[in-house]
Amino acid sequence: MEMGSYESDQVYENVDIKQPPSRRAGAQHGESATPVDSSDRPAASCGWAVWLLIALSCLLLAAIIALGVLFYNLQAKNLELQSQYSELDRNYTDISATVSDFQTKNLELQSRYSELERNYTDISARVCEACPQNWELFNGKCYYFSTDRMNWHSSRDNCTSLGGHLVIIESDGEQMTDHRHRHSSTDRGLFSVQRFLSGKVTHEAKTSNEEEQSYWIGLTDAVTEGTWLWVDGTPLIGNVKAKFWATRTDGKSNEPDDYKGDDPAGEDCAQLVTNSNFNETWFDTSCTKQNKRICETKAVIA
Ligand SMILES: [Ca+2]
Ligand SMILES: [Ca+2]
Ligand SMILES: [Ca+2]
Incomplete structure:
Protein backbone atom coordinates (compact mmCIF):
# COMPACT_ATOMS: atom_id res chain seq x y z
CA MET A 1 0.00 0.00 0.00
CA GLU A 2 2.71 2.40 0.90
CA MET A 3 4.21 1.65 -2.38
CA GLY A 4 0.89 2.49 -3.94
CA SER A 5 0.76 5.71 -2.00
CA TYR A 6 4.19 6.55 -3.02
CA GLU A 7 3.30 5.87 -6.59
CA SER A 8 0.25 8.08 -6.37
CA ASP A 9 2.30 10.80 -4.74
CA GLN A 10 4.63 10.55 -7.58
CA VAL A 11 1.80 10.78 -9.99
CA TYR A 12 0.48 13.87 -8.24
CA GLU A 13 3.89 15.27 -8.17
CA ASN A 14 4.08 14.77 -11.87
CA VAL A 15 0.72 16.28 -12.37
CA ASP A 16 1.55 19.19 -10.11
CA ILE A 17 4.50 20.04 -12.22
CA LYS A 18 2.13 20.68 -15.05
CA GLN A 19 0.02 23.04 -12.98
CA PRO A 20 0.47 26.72 -13.53
CA PRO A 21 2.80 28.38 -11.05
CA SER A 22 0.02 30.25 -9.25
CA ARG A 23 -2.00 27.18 -8.66
CA ARG A 24 0.99 25.33 -7.51
CA ALA A 25 1.80 28.11 -5.13
CA GLY A 26 -1.73 28.11 -3.77
CA ALA A 27 -1.62 24.43 -3.27
CA GLN A 28 1.60 24.73 -1.54
CA HIS A 29 0.27 27.45 0.75
CA GLY A 30 -2.72 25.37 1.55
CA GLU A 31 -5.18 27.75 -0.09
CA SER A 32 -8.33 26.19 -1.11
CA ALA A 33 -9.02 25.93 -4.92
CA THR A 34 -10.66 29.14 -5.99
CA PRO A 35 -14.28 28.89 -7.13
CA VAL A 36 -13.59 31.44 -9.81
CA ASP A 37 -14.17 30.41 -13.38
CA SER A 38 -10.60 30.90 -14.20
CA SER A 39 -10.75 27.61 -16.01
CA ASP A 40 -13.76 28.99 -18.29
CA ARG A 41 -12.19 32.32 -19.46
CA PRO A 42 -10.49 31.19 -22.70
CA ALA A 43 -13.78 29.75 -24.01
CA ALA A 44 -15.81 32.98 -23.30
CA SER A 45 -13.13 35.17 -24.88
CA CYS A 46 -13.19 33.05 -28.00
CA GLY A 47 -16.97 33.27 -28.25
CA TRP A 48 -16.94 37.04 -28.03
CA ALA A 49 -14.34 37.24 -30.82
CA VAL A 50 -16.41 34.95 -32.98
CA TRP A 51 -19.46 37.12 -32.48
CA LEU A 52 -17.41 40.17 -33.20
CA LEU A 53 -16.09 38.50 -36.30
CA ILE A 54 -19.60 37.56 -37.35
CA ALA A 55 -20.83 41.07 -36.69
CA LEU A 56 -17.94 42.53 -38.64
CA SER A 57 -18.59 40.08 -41.43
CA CYS A 58 -22.23 41.10 -41.46
CA LEU A 59 -21.24 44.74 -41.52
CA LEU A 60 -18.79 44.03 -44.27
CA LEU A 61 -21.41 42.12 -46.19
CA ALA A 62 -23.89 44.92 -45.67
CA ALA A 63 -21.29 47.41 -46.79
CA ILE A 64 -20.50 45.31 -49.86
CA ILE A 65 -24.20 45.03 -50.66
CA ALA A 66 -24.68 48.75 -50.13
CA LEU A 67 -21.67 49.51 -52.30
CA GLY A 68 -22.94 47.08 -54.88
CA VAL A 69 -26.32 48.78 -54.94
CA LEU A 70 -24.63 52.15 -55.04
CA PHE A 71 -22.37 51.01 -57.86
CA TYR A 72 -25.33 49.59 -59.73
CA ASN A 73 -27.23 52.84 -59.29
CA LEU A 74 -24.22 54.88 -60.35
CA GLN A 75 -23.71 52.68 -63.37
CA ALA A 76 -27.36 53.09 -64.31
CA LYS A 77 -27.01 56.83 -63.81
CA ASN A 78 -23.84 56.78 -65.88
CA LEU A 79 -25.59 54.93 -68.70
CA GLU A 80 -28.44 57.39 -68.54
CA LEU A 81 -26.03 60.33 -68.65
CA GLN A 82 -24.15 58.73 -71.52
CA SER A 83 -27.42 58.32 -73.36
CA GLN A 84 -28.32 61.93 -72.68
CA TYR A 85 -24.87 63.02 -73.75
CA SER A 86 -25.22 61.07 -76.99
CA GLU A 87 -28.56 62.69 -77.61
CA LEU A 88 -27.13 66.14 -76.87
CA ASP A 89 -24.22 65.35 -79.14
CA ARG A 90 -26.62 64.39 -81.91
CA ASN A 91 -28.65 67.53 -81.29
CA TYR A 92 -25.49 69.60 -81.36
CA THR A 93 -24.49 67.96 -84.63
CA ASP A 94 -27.95 68.66 -86.02
CA ILE A 95 -27.81 72.29 -84.86
CA SER A 96 -24.31 72.66 -86.27
CA ALA A 97 -25.53 71.30 -89.59
CA THR A 98 -28.51 73.67 -89.50
CA VAL A 99 -26.27 76.64 -88.65
CA SER A 100 -23.93 75.66 -91.44
CA ASP A 101 -26.91 75.39 -93.78
CA PHE A 102 -28.12 78.83 -92.71
CA GLN A 103 -24.66 80.26 -93.21
CA THR A 104 -24.52 78.80 -96.70
CA LYS A 105 -27.96 80.17 -97.53
CA ASN A 106 -27.00 83.53 -96.04
CA LEU A 107 -23.92 83.69 -98.26
CA GLU A 108 -26.06 82.72 -101.23
CA LEU A 109 -28.58 85.46 -100.41
CA GLN A 110 -25.78 87.98 -99.94
CA SER A 111 -24.40 86.98 -103.31
CA ARG A 112 -27.82 87.37 -104.94
CA TYR A 113 -28.33 90.70 -103.19
CA SER A 114 -24.98 91.91 -104.51
CA GLU A 115 -25.94 90.76 -107.98
CA THR A 121 -26.78 100.12 -110.56
CA ASP A 122 -26.38 99.06 -114.20
CA ILE A 123 -30.03 99.75 -114.98
CA SER A 124 -29.88 103.08 -113.12
CA ALA A 125 -26.76 104.00 -115.06
CA ARG A 126 -28.43 103.04 -118.34
CA VAL A 127 -31.55 105.00 -117.48
CA CYS A 128 -29.42 107.98 -116.46
CA GLU A 129 -27.38 107.55 -119.62
CA ALA A 130 -30.54 107.71 -121.75
CA CYS A 131 -29.85 111.45 -121.79
CA PRO A 132 -26.67 113.39 -121.01
CA GLN A 133 -26.56 115.17 -117.68
CA ASN A 134 -28.88 118.23 -117.55
CA TRP A 135 -30.78 117.05 -120.63
CA GLU A 136 -34.46 116.13 -120.36
CA LEU A 137 -35.97 112.95 -121.75
CA PHE A 138 -39.21 113.26 -123.71
CA ASN A 139 -40.69 110.76 -126.17
CA GLY A 140 -37.37 109.06 -126.79
CA LYS A 141 -35.49 112.32 -127.38
CA CYS A 142 -33.27 114.37 -125.09
CA TYR A 143 -33.66 118.14 -124.87
CA TYR A 144 -31.27 120.70 -123.43
CA PHE A 145 -32.58 124.10 -122.38
CA SER A 146 -29.62 126.44 -122.03
CA THR A 147 -29.37 129.16 -119.42
CA ASP A 148 -26.83 131.25 -121.33
CA ARG A 149 -27.56 133.30 -124.44
CA MET A 150 -25.93 133.41 -127.88
CA ASN A 151 -26.81 134.44 -131.43
CA TRP A 152 -28.45 131.85 -133.67
CA HIS A 153 -25.30 130.63 -135.50
CA SER A 154 -23.29 130.25 -132.28
CA SER A 155 -26.24 128.41 -130.73
CA ARG A 156 -26.41 126.05 -133.70
CA ASP A 157 -22.67 125.31 -133.42
CA ASN A 158 -22.88 124.90 -129.65
CA CYS A 159 -25.64 122.27 -129.93
CA THR A 160 -23.53 120.40 -132.49
CA SER A 161 -20.51 120.47 -130.17
CA LEU A 162 -22.72 118.94 -127.45
CA GLY A 163 -23.50 115.98 -129.71
CA GLY A 164 -26.91 117.20 -130.87
CA HIS A 165 -28.43 119.98 -132.94
CA LEU A 166 -30.80 122.93 -132.50
CA VAL A 167 -34.23 121.42 -131.93
CA ILE A 168 -36.17 120.30 -134.99
CA ILE A 169 -39.92 120.33 -134.41
CA GLU A 170 -40.88 118.32 -137.43
CA SER A 171 -42.05 114.85 -138.31
CA ASP A 172 -39.74 112.51 -140.15
CA GLY A 173 -40.00 113.26 -143.90
CA GLU A 174 -40.55 109.65 -144.84
CA GLN A 175 -43.31 109.26 -142.32
CA MET A 176 -45.02 112.38 -143.69
CA THR A 177 -45.43 110.72 -147.10
CA ASP A 178 -46.77 107.57 -145.52
CA HIS A 179 -50.31 106.38 -145.15
CA ARG A 180 -52.89 108.92 -143.99
CA HIS A 181 -53.37 107.10 -140.71
CA ARG A 182 -49.66 107.41 -140.02
CA HIS A 183 -49.96 111.18 -140.69
CA SER A 184 -52.32 111.72 -137.80
CA SER A 185 -50.18 109.51 -135.60
CA THR A 186 -46.99 111.46 -136.30
CA ASP A 187 -48.91 114.73 -135.99
CA ARG A 188 -49.96 113.74 -132.49
CA GLY A 189 -46.30 113.18 -131.60
CA LEU A 190 -45.39 116.49 -133.20
CA PHE A 191 -48.03 118.46 -131.30
CA SER A 192 -46.97 116.64 -128.16
CA VAL A 193 -43.36 117.81 -128.58
CA GLN A 194 -44.53 121.36 -129.35
CA ARG A 195 -46.61 121.38 -126.18
CA PHE A 196 -43.71 119.96 -124.15
CA LEU A 197 -41.26 122.62 -125.40
CA SER A 198 -43.72 125.51 -125.03
CA GLY A 199 -44.77 124.29 -121.60
CA LYS A 200 -41.16 124.03 -120.49
CA VAL A 201 -40.35 127.54 -121.77
CA THR A 202 -43.45 128.96 -120.09
CA HIS A 203 -42.49 127.21 -116.85
CA GLU A 204 -38.97 128.67 -117.10
CA ALA A 205 -40.49 132.15 -117.51
CA LYS A 206 -42.53 131.69 -114.34
CA THR A 207 -39.67 130.32 -112.21
CA SER A 208 -37.13 132.91 -113.45
CA ASN A 209 -39.54 135.84 -112.93
CA GLU A 210 -38.89 136.92 -116.50
CA GLU A 211 -41.95 137.88 -118.48
CA GLU A 212 -40.62 136.43 -121.68
CA GLN A 213 -38.30 133.56 -122.40
CA SER A 214 -37.04 133.15 -125.94
CA TYR A 215 -35.10 130.12 -127.19
CA TRP A 216 -33.53 129.48 -130.59
CA ILE A 217 -34.93 126.53 -132.55
CA GLY A 218 -33.21 124.97 -135.56
CA LEU A 219 -35.23 126.79 -138.26
CA THR A 220 -33.97 129.54 -140.66
CA ASP A 221 -34.74 131.18 -143.99
CA ALA A 222 -31.30 132.83 -144.28
CA VAL A 223 -30.50 131.04 -147.57
CA THR A 224 -33.68 131.93 -149.43
CA GLU A 225 -36.06 134.44 -147.96
CA GLY A 226 -39.37 132.83 -147.16
CA THR A 227 -38.06 129.28 -147.57
CA TRP A 228 -37.74 127.91 -144.08
CA LEU A 229 -35.30 125.03 -143.56
CA TRP A 230 -34.50 122.99 -140.50
CA VAL A 231 -30.82 122.66 -139.53
CA ASP A 232 -30.71 119.17 -141.08
CA GLY A 233 -31.78 120.69 -144.43
CA THR A 234 -35.38 119.51 -144.23
CA PRO A 235 -37.82 122.14 -145.56
CA LEU A 236 -40.72 123.30 -143.42
CA ILE A 237 -43.41 121.85 -145.65
CA GLY A 238 -45.93 119.07 -145.47
CA ASN A 239 -48.76 119.25 -143.03
CA VAL A 240 -49.75 122.86 -142.60
CA LYS A 241 -50.70 122.11 -139.00
CA ALA A 242 -47.07 121.33 -138.22
CA LYS A 243 -46.25 125.02 -138.10
CA PHE A 244 -46.57 126.96 -134.91
CA TRP A 245 -46.02 130.54 -135.99
CA ALA A 246 -47.57 133.14 -133.74
CA THR A 247 -50.62 135.09 -134.83
CA ARG A 248 -50.26 138.80 -134.01
CA THR A 249 -53.12 140.41 -132.19
CA ASP A 250 -51.55 143.89 -132.15
CA GLY A 251 -52.42 144.69 -135.75
CA LYS A 252 -49.00 143.66 -137.07
CA SER A 253 -48.55 140.95 -139.66
CA ASN A 254 -48.57 137.37 -138.47
CA GLU A 255 -45.26 135.61 -138.02
CA PRO A 256 -43.02 135.17 -139.85
CA ASP A 257 -42.98 138.82 -140.93
CA ASP A 258 -39.26 139.35 -141.69
CA TYR A 259 -39.50 142.64 -139.80
CA LYS A 260 -36.62 144.98 -140.71
CA GLY A 261 -37.16 147.64 -138.03
CA ASP A 262 -34.45 146.22 -135.73
CA ASP A 263 -32.13 144.63 -138.35
CA PRO A 264 -31.94 145.76 -142.01
CA ALA A 265 -31.18 142.14 -142.91
CA GLY A 266 -34.65 141.26 -141.67
CA GLU A 267 -35.59 138.27 -139.56
CA ASP A 268 -34.20 134.96 -140.76
CA CYS A 269 -34.05 132.85 -137.61
CA ALA A 270 -36.85 131.24 -135.61
CA GLN A 271 -37.26 131.50 -131.87
CA LEU A 272 -39.71 129.81 -129.55
CA VAL A 273 -41.23 132.34 -127.14
CA THR A 274 -43.46 132.13 -124.10
CA ASN A 275 -47.10 132.23 -125.10
CA SER A 276 -50.29 131.12 -123.42
CA ASN A 277 -51.26 129.42 -126.67
CA PHE A 278 -48.78 126.59 -126.98
CA ASN A 279 -49.57 126.19 -130.71
CA GLU A 280 -48.45 129.75 -131.50
CA THR A 281 -45.00 130.21 -129.99
CA TRP A 282 -42.78 130.65 -133.10
CA PHE A 283 -41.46 134.04 -134.16
CA ASP A 284 -38.92 134.98 -136.80
CA THR A 285 -36.34 137.43 -135.48
CA SER A 286 -32.86 138.79 -136.17
CA CYS A 287 -30.25 136.00 -136.13
CA THR A 288 -27.90 138.29 -134.18
CA LYS A 289 -30.23 138.41 -131.20
CA GLN A 290 -28.92 136.91 -127.96
CA ASN A 291 -31.25 134.05 -127.06
CA LYS A 292 -31.18 130.90 -125.01
CA ARG A 293 -31.35 127.69 -127.07
CA ILE A 294 -32.96 124.28 -127.16
CA CYS A 295 -30.69 121.46 -128.29
CA GLU A 296 -31.97 118.01 -129.21
CA THR A 297 -30.45 114.56 -129.47
CA LYS A 298 -31.67 110.98 -129.54
CA ALA A 299 -31.94 109.16 -126.24
CA VAL A 300 -29.78 106.06 -125.80
CA ILE A 301 -32.83 104.01 -124.87
CA ALA A 302 -36.43 104.98 -125.36
CA1 LIG B 1 -33.80 137.20 -145.11
CA1 LIG C 1 -36.77 136.01 -143.14
CA1 LIG D 1 -40.98 138.38 -136.64
Whole structure:
Protein backbone atom coordinates (compact mmCIF):
# COMPACT_ATOMS: atom_id res chain seq x y z
CA MET A 1 0.00 0.00 0.00
CA GLU A 2 2.71 2.40 0.90
CA MET A 3 4.21 1.65 -2.38
CA GLY A 4 0.89 2.49 -3.94
CA SER A 5 0.76 5.71 -2.00
CA TYR A 6 4.19 6.55 -3.02
CA GLU A 7 3.30 5.87 -6.59
CA SER A 8 0.25 8.08 -6.37
CA ASP A 9 2.30 10.80 -4.74
CA GLN A 10 4.63 10.55 -7.58
CA VAL A 11 1.80 10.78 -9.99
CA TYR A 12 0.48 13.87 -8.24
CA GLU A 13 3.89 15.27 -8.17
CA ASN A 14 4.08 14.77 -11.87
CA VAL A 15 0.72 16.28 -12.37
CA ASP A 16 1.55 19.19 -10.11
CA ILE A 17 4.50 20.04 -12.22
CA LYS A 18 2.13 20.68 -15.05
CA GLN A 19 0.02 23.04 -12.98
CA PRO A 20 0.47 26.72 -13.53
CA PRO A 21 2.80 28.38 -11.05
CA SER A 22 0.02 30.25 -9.25
CA ARG A 23 -2.00 27.18 -8.66
CA ARG A 24 0.99 25.33 -7.51
CA ALA A 25 1.80 28.11 -5.13
CA GLY A 26 -1.73 28.11 -3.77
CA ALA A 27 -1.62 24.43 -3.27
CA GLN A 28 1.60 24.73 -1.54
CA HIS A 29 0.27 27.45 0.75
CA GLY A 30 -2.72 25.37 1.55
CA GLU A 31 -5.18 27.75 -0.09
CA SER A 32 -8.33 26.19 -1.11
CA ALA A 33 -9.02 25.93 -4.92
CA THR A 34 -10.66 29.14 -5.99
CA PRO A 35 -14.28 28.89 -7.13
CA VAL A 36 -13.59 31.44 -9.81
CA ASP A 37 -14.17 30.41 -13.38
CA SER A 38 -10.60 30.90 -14.20
CA SER A 39 -10.75 27.61 -16.01
CA ASP A 40 -13.76 28.99 -18.29
CA ARG A 41 -12.19 32.32 -19.46
CA PRO A 42 -10.49 31.19 -22.70
CA ALA A 43 -13.78 29.75 -24.01
CA ALA A 44 -15.81 32.98 -23.30
CA SER A 45 -13.13 35.17 -24.88
CA CYS A 46 -13.19 33.05 -28.00
CA GLY A 47 -16.97 33.27 -28.25
CA TRP A 48 -16.94 37.04 -28.03
CA ALA A 49 -14.34 37.24 -30.82
CA VAL A 50 -16.41 34.95 -32.98
CA TRP A 51 -19.46 37.12 -32.48
CA LEU A 52 -17.41 40.17 -33.20
CA LEU A 53 -16.09 38.50 -36.30
CA ILE A 54 -19.60 37.56 -37.35
CA ALA A 55 -20.83 41.07 -36.69
CA LEU A 56 -17.94 42.53 -38.64
CA SER A 57 -18.59 40.08 -41.43
CA CYS A 58 -22.23 41.10 -41.46
CA LEU A 59 -21.24 44.74 -41.52
CA LEU A 60 -18.79 44.03 -44.27
CA LEU A 61 -21.41 42.12 -46.19
CA ALA A 62 -23.89 44.92 -45.67
CA ALA A 63 -21.29 47.41 -46.79
CA ILE A 64 -20.50 45.31 -49.86
CA ILE A 65 -24.20 45.03 -50.66
CA ALA A 66 -24.68 48.75 -50.13
CA LEU A 67 -21.67 49.51 -52.30
CA GLY A 68 -22.94 47.08 -54.88
CA VAL A 69 -26.32 48.78 -54.94
CA LEU A 70 -24.63 52.15 -55.04
CA PHE A 71 -22.37 51.01 -57.86
CA TYR A 72 -25.33 49.59 -59.73
CA ASN A 73 -27.23 52.84 -59.29
CA LEU A 74 -24.22 54.88 -60.35
CA GLN A 75 -23.71 52.68 -63.37
CA ALA A 76 -27.36 53.09 -64.31
CA LYS A 77 -27.01 56.83 -63.81
CA ASN A 78 -23.84 56.78 -65.88
CA LEU A 79 -25.59 54.93 -68.70
CA GLU A 80 -28.44 57.39 -68.54
CA LEU A 81 -26.03 60.33 -68.65
CA GLN A 82 -24.15 58.73 -71.52
CA SER A 83 -27.42 58.32 -73.36
CA GLN A 84 -28.32 61.93 -72.68
CA TYR A 85 -24.87 63.02 -73.75
CA SER A 86 -25.22 61.07 -76.99
CA GLU A 87 -28.56 62.69 -77.61
CA LEU A 88 -27.13 66.14 -76.87
CA ASP A 89 -24.22 65.35 -79.14
CA ARG A 90 -26.62 64.39 -81.91
CA ASN A 91 -28.65 67.53 -81.29
CA TYR A 92 -25.49 69.60 -81.36
CA THR A 93 -24.49 67.96 -84.63
CA ASP A 94 -27.95 68.66 -86.02
CA ILE A 95 -27.81 72.29 -84.86
CA SER A 96 -24.31 72.66 -86.27
CA ALA A 97 -25.53 71.30 -89.59
CA THR A 98 -28.51 73.67 -89.50
CA VAL A 99 -26.27 76.64 -88.65
CA SER A 100 -23.93 75.66 -91.44
CA ASP A 101 -26.91 75.39 -93.78
CA PHE A 102 -28.12 78.83 -92.71
CA GLN A 103 -24.66 80.26 -93.21
CA THR A 104 -24.52 78.80 -96.70
CA LYS A 105 -27.96 80.17 -97.53
CA ASN A 106 -27.00 83.53 -96.04
CA LEU A 107 -23.92 83.69 -98.26
CA GLU A 108 -26.06 82.72 -101.23
CA LEU A 109 -28.58 85.46 -100.41
CA GLN A 110 -25.78 87.98 -99.94
CA SER A 111 -24.40 86.98 -103.31
CA ARG A 112 -27.82 87.37 -104.94
CA TYR A 113 -28.33 90.70 -103.19
CA SER A 114 -24.98 91.91 -104.51
CA GLU A 115 -25.94 90.76 -107.98
CA LEU A 116 -29.29 92.55 -107.76
CA GLU A 117 -27.54 95.65 -106.48
CA ARG A 118 -25.12 95.52 -109.44
CA ASN A 119 -28.02 95.03 -111.85
CA TYR A 120 -29.88 97.92 -110.24
CA THR A 121 -26.78 100.12 -110.56
CA ASP A 122 -26.38 99.06 -114.20
CA ILE A 123 -30.03 99.75 -114.98
CA SER A 124 -29.88 103.08 -113.12
CA ALA A 125 -26.76 104.00 -115.06
CA ARG A 126 -28.43 103.04 -118.34
CA VAL A 127 -31.55 105.00 -117.48
CA CYS A 128 -29.42 107.98 -116.46
CA GLU A 129 -27.38 107.55 -119.62
CA ALA A 130 -30.54 107.71 -121.75
CA CYS A 131 -29.85 111.45 -121.79
CA PRO A 132 -26.67 113.39 -121.01
CA GLN A 133 -26.56 115.17 -117.68
CA ASN A 134 -28.88 118.23 -117.55
CA TRP A 135 -30.78 117.05 -120.63
CA GLU A 136 -34.46 116.13 -120.36
CA LEU A 137 -35.97 112.95 -121.75
CA PHE A 138 -39.21 113.26 -123.71
CA ASN A 139 -40.69 110.76 -126.17
CA GLY A 140 -37.37 109.06 -126.79
CA LYS A 141 -35.49 112.32 -127.38
CA CYS A 142 -33.27 114.37 -125.09
CA TYR A 143 -33.66 118.14 -124.87
CA TYR A 144 -31.27 120.70 -123.43
CA PHE A 145 -32.58 124.10 -122.38
CA SER A 146 -29.62 126.44 -122.03
CA THR A 147 -29.37 129.16 -119.42
CA ASP A 148 -26.83 131.25 -121.33
CA ARG A 149 -27.56 133.30 -124.44
CA MET A 150 -25.93 133.41 -127.88
CA ASN A 151 -26.81 134.44 -131.43
CA TRP A 152 -28.45 131.85 -133.67
CA HIS A 153 -25.30 130.63 -135.50
CA SER A 154 -23.29 130.25 -132.28
CA SER A 155 -26.24 128.41 -130.73
CA ARG A 156 -26.41 126.05 -133.70
CA ASP A 157 -22.67 125.31 -133.42
CA ASN A 158 -22.88 124.90 -129.65
CA CYS A 159 -25.64 122.27 -129.93
CA THR A 160 -23.53 120.40 -132.49
CA SER A 161 -20.51 120.47 -130.17
CA LEU A 162 -22.72 118.94 -127.45
CA GLY A 163 -23.50 115.98 -129.71
CA GLY A 164 -26.91 117.20 -130.87
CA HIS A 165 -28.43 119.98 -132.94
CA LEU A 166 -30.80 122.93 -132.50
CA VAL A 167 -34.23 121.42 -131.93
CA ILE A 168 -36.17 120.30 -134.99
CA ILE A 169 -39.92 120.33 -134.41
CA GLU A 170 -40.88 118.32 -137.43
CA SER A 171 -42.05 114.85 -138.31
CA ASP A 172 -39.74 112.51 -140.15
CA GLY A 173 -40.00 113.26 -143.90
CA GLU A 174 -40.55 109.65 -144.84
CA GLN A 175 -43.31 109.26 -142.32
CA MET A 176 -45.02 112.38 -143.69
CA THR A 177 -45.43 110.72 -147.10
CA ASP A 178 -46.77 107.57 -145.52
CA HIS A 179 -50.31 106.38 -145.15
CA ARG A 180 -52.89 108.92 -143.99
CA HIS A 181 -53.37 107.10 -140.71
CA ARG A 182 -49.66 107.41 -140.02
CA HIS A 183 -49.96 111.18 -140.69
CA SER A 184 -52.32 111.72 -137.80
CA SER A 185 -50.18 109.51 -135.60
CA THR A 186 -46.99 111.46 -136.30
CA ASP A 187 -48.91 114.73 -135.99
CA ARG A 188 -49.96 113.74 -132.49
CA GLY A 189 -46.30 113.18 -131.60
CA LEU A 190 -45.39 116.49 -133.20
CA PHE A 191 -48.03 118.46 -131.30
CA SER A 192 -46.97 116.64 -128.16
CA VAL A 193 -43.36 117.81 -128.58
CA GLN A 194 -44.53 121.36 -129.35
CA ARG A 195 -46.61 121.38 -126.18
CA PHE A 196 -43.71 119.96 -124.15
CA LEU A 197 -41.26 122.62 -125.40
CA SER A 198 -43.72 125.51 -125.03
CA GLY A 199 -44.77 124.29 -121.60
CA LYS A 200 -41.16 124.03 -120.49
CA VAL A 201 -40.35 127.54 -121.77
CA THR A 202 -43.45 128.96 -120.09
CA HIS A 203 -42.49 127.21 -116.85
CA GLU A 204 -38.97 128.67 -117.10
CA ALA A 205 -40.49 132.15 -117.51
CA LYS A 206 -42.53 131.69 -114.34
CA THR A 207 -39.67 130.32 -112.21
CA SER A 208 -37.13 132.91 -113.45
CA ASN A 209 -39.54 135.84 -112.93
CA GLU A 210 -38.89 136.92 -116.50
CA GLU A 211 -41.95 137.88 -118.48
CA GLU A 212 -40.62 136.43 -121.68
CA GLN A 213 -38.30 133.56 -122.40
CA SER A 214 -37.04 133.15 -125.94
CA TYR A 215 -35.10 130.12 -127.19
CA TRP A 216 -33.53 129.48 -130.59
CA ILE A 217 -34.93 126.53 -132.55
CA GLY A 218 -33.21 124.97 -135.56
CA LEU A 219 -35.23 126.79 -138.26
CA THR A 220 -33.97 129.54 -140.66
CA ASP A 221 -34.74 131.18 -143.99
CA ALA A 222 -31.30 132.83 -144.28
CA VAL A 223 -30.50 131.04 -147.57
CA THR A 224 -33.68 131.93 -149.43
CA GLU A 225 -36.06 134.44 -147.96
CA GLY A 226 -39.37 132.83 -147.16
CA THR A 227 -38.06 129.28 -147.57
CA TRP A 228 -37.74 127.91 -144.08
CA LEU A 229 -35.30 125.03 -143.56
CA TRP A 230 -34.50 122.99 -140.50
CA VAL A 231 -30.82 122.66 -139.53
CA ASP A 232 -30.71 119.17 -141.08
CA GLY A 233 -31.78 120.69 -144.43
CA THR A 234 -35.38 119.51 -144.23
CA PRO A 235 -37.82 122.14 -145.56
CA LEU A 236 -40.72 123.30 -143.42
CA ILE A 237 -43.41 121.85 -145.65
CA GLY A 238 -45.93 119.07 -145.47
CA ASN A 239 -48.76 119.25 -143.03
CA VAL A 240 -49.75 122.86 -142.60
CA LYS A 241 -50.70 122.11 -139.00
CA ALA A 242 -47.07 121.33 -138.22
CA LYS A 243 -46.25 125.02 -138.10
CA PHE A 244 -46.57 126.96 -134.91
CA TRP A 245 -46.02 130.54 -135.99
CA ALA A 246 -47.57 133.14 -133.74
CA THR A 247 -50.62 135.09 -134.83
CA ARG A 248 -50.26 138.80 -134.01
CA THR A 249 -53.12 140.41 -132.19
CA ASP A 250 -51.55 143.89 -132.15
CA GLY A 251 -52.42 144.69 -135.75
CA LYS A 252 -49.00 143.66 -137.07
CA SER A 253 -48.55 140.95 -139.66
CA ASN A 254 -48.57 137.37 -138.47
CA GLU A 255 -45.26 135.61 -138.02
CA PRO A 256 -43.02 135.17 -139.85
CA ASP A 257 -42.98 138.82 -140.93
CA ASP A 258 -39.26 139.35 -141.69
CA TYR A 259 -39.50 142.64 -139.80
CA LYS A 260 -36.62 144.98 -140.71
CA GLY A 261 -37.16 147.64 -138.03
CA ASP A 262 -34.45 146.22 -135.73
CA ASP A 263 -32.13 144.63 -138.35
CA PRO A 264 -31.94 145.76 -142.01
CA ALA A 265 -31.18 142.14 -142.91
CA GLY A 266 -34.65 141.26 -141.67
CA GLU A 267 -35.59 138.27 -139.56
CA ASP A 268 -34.20 134.96 -140.76
CA CYS A 269 -34.05 132.85 -137.61
CA ALA A 270 -36.85 131.24 -135.61
CA GLN A 271 -37.26 131.50 -131.87
CA LEU A 272 -39.71 129.81 -129.55
CA VAL A 273 -41.23 132.34 -127.14
CA THR A 274 -43.46 132.13 -124.10
CA ASN A 275 -47.10 132.23 -125.10
CA SER A 276 -50.29 131.12 -123.42
CA ASN A 277 -51.26 129.42 -126.67
CA PHE A 278 -48.78 126.59 -126.98
CA ASN A 279 -49.57 126.19 -130.71
CA GLU A 280 -48.45 129.75 -131.50
CA THR A 281 -45.00 130.21 -129.99
CA TRP A 282 -42.78 130.65 -133.10
CA PHE A 283 -41.46 134.04 -134.16
CA ASP A 284 -38.92 134.98 -136.80
CA THR A 285 -36.34 137.43 -135.48
CA SER A 286 -32.86 138.79 -136.17
CA CYS A 287 -30.25 136.00 -136.13
CA THR A 288 -27.90 138.29 -134.18
CA LYS A 289 -30.23 138.41 -131.20
CA GLN A 290 -28.92 136.91 -127.96
CA ASN A 291 -31.25 134.05 -127.06
CA LYS A 292 -31.18 130.90 -125.01
CA ARG A 293 -31.35 127.69 -127.07
CA ILE A 294 -32.96 124.28 -127.16
CA CYS A 295 -30.69 121.46 -128.29
CA GLU A 296 -31.97 118.01 -129.21
CA THR A 297 -30.45 114.56 -129.47
CA LYS A 298 -31.67 110.98 -129.54
CA ALA A 299 -31.94 109.16 -126.24
CA VAL A 300 -29.78 106.06 -125.80
CA ILE A 301 -32.83 104.01 -124.87
CA ALA A 302 -36.43 104.98 -125.36
CA1 LIG B 1 -33.80 137.20 -145.11
CA1 LIG C 1 -36.77 136.01 -143.14
CA1 LIG D 1 -40.98 138.38 -136.64
